[in-house]
Amino acid sequence: MSKDGVIEAEGVILEALKGAQFKVKLSNGFVITAYISGKLKQNYIKIIPGDSVKIEMSPYDLTKGRIVWRSKN
Secondary structure, X not given: OOHHHOEEEEEEEXXXXXXXXXXXXXXXOOEEEEEEOHHHHHOOOOOOOOOEEEEEEEOOEEEEEEEEEEXXX
């Protein structure tokens, strides 16, 4: 999928799940399941509950997303 069709959103990690997946509460109040992008895994970026993150979602399935950035707090 090209970068043109993605939806970007910001949220906060609520809970860590199995398989490097997380429950994320978006700024609009929705809760989605998100996984870590390849670059974050490759560079051993740790994500814990309470972190602010940037999410990319497909317009076809708004219940899942990919974490592409962890904000420095």
